[in-house]
Amino acid sequence: MSATAQIRVPTPQDILARKGGDPIVSLTAYTHPIAEMVDEACDFVLVGDSVGMVIHGLPSTLGVTMDMMVMHGQAVARALKHSMLVIDMPFGSYEEGPEQAFRNAARLMRETGCAAVKLEGGVEMAETIRFLTSRSIPVMAHVGLTPQAINTLGGYAVQGRGEDGDRVMADAKAVSDAGAFAVVLEKVPANLADGITAAIPIPTIGIGASAGCDGQILVVDDMLGLFTKFKPKFVKRYGTLFDDGKAAVEQYAKEVRARSFPAPEHIFADQAPEKKK
Template sequence: MAEHPAEVQITPEAIRGRKGGAPIVCLTAYTYPIARLLDPHADLLLVGDSVAMVLHGHATTLGATMEMMIMHGQAVMRGCRRACVVVDMPAGSYEHSAGQALASARRIMDETGCHAVKLEGGTDMADRIAAIVYAGIPVMGHIGLQPQSVEKEGGYKIKGRTQEDSKRLLADAQAVEKAGAFSVVIEGTVEPVAADITRRLSIPTIGIGASAQCDGQILVIDDAVGLTVDRVPKFVREYADLRSAVADAAQRYAADVRARRFPGPEHVFQPKGKSAP
């Protein structure tokens, strides 16, 4: 199954070194079995705060908690051998101060054993990124559409559609870079702006709803395999249709149970010395 015969751990520094090279393959992962399946194929697995929506049914990522992120981070780390694992810092865990951000980052690293943390924000969060990096913890940035700001901004709004907004995005990206982040996610940003930012930065950009010119791409795994049961975002390509597969399996199972076709003789246990009829 593995594309790489040797399980060499991919580090944040190795991701940084991929700038301008082979595209970086990134996916979200929230559970042990999914991590096991994705690990041979992905360079980076993000335990995203999207888990609050995807697995826990919240309307936004604001439902994610530190406990939730740590629990899922631990599960993913148990399933990984080679991919670089990054855990999202949930809303409310870093915005108050650089001290709060560092304490939260340390807790995530200590309790999950992950390789890096990710937080949203640009110029406004540069001092938080710098404090965490200074303490020796790798940080992935996140600019453009920031899901943790959905309530403040009144919805999910594509970024970079005006000259002023484009300048602000570039300033955010450069601030994240200067603060010491090893890479930065660019989300929900018009293509030419995301491509221009990618050319201007010395660290890799990871696109989602951005540009093919980014140094890497990321998708939510449930979106990518067709498990999303609500609205599928425009920027998603579904590589499988597991919605139909799961629904079909459940339908056939229900029919077999109701018709007493399951369990069959091969699925039950008999007393010692008595064989199944």
């Protein structure tokens, strides 16, 4: 049996079983090369609707479509050998009701081979999550700051401070009770994140939450320094790929203008070289 055949990709049940155990590692990916880069280090990879901002230059996630999620999901799926694939349900693809959510979630799973979908919302999405999970669609939930709701939230502010913490706690409990196998906690106070982690039986995945969460996720373009238009407080830059790439492009342009590229080793002779005997 080959080494590749022996690799076992985690399932939603495996992620659920990690509650209270070793921290769960996750990053987003939207393209085949980046998916190959993050695959071995992550437990699951998320094709997030953040693709709209970091890849397509949209002002928010609201313009992302199902076709976009399918296309990027397929590209990432072809690269993953170790990580479980989760794909975001884009804005407008599930809020109308459970039946609409099922049709679109089934499409994502059928056309990409993803293991689970992620959707935003708490108490108001519990019925939909219950409907999906009872029909063989694993769901990762997302509460706290929910970027698809920025127009009603009034922006990207921290959620759950003071008495508002009761709302976020109720959302987390509702999605857990409805059958989600994990929940992303975005941009909530650390003490609240720790309280939610202790209160629910499913893993919490923090992004701007607490080191005490059961796992962490970041947008890969943020942590690699590829996306530099702004930097959220919760992001740590582990690389400077935009700056490195820009410097490489500038060096290339300089060499082209100086006619030092292509050099002799990059061009072809009139006749093919003789093969060594």
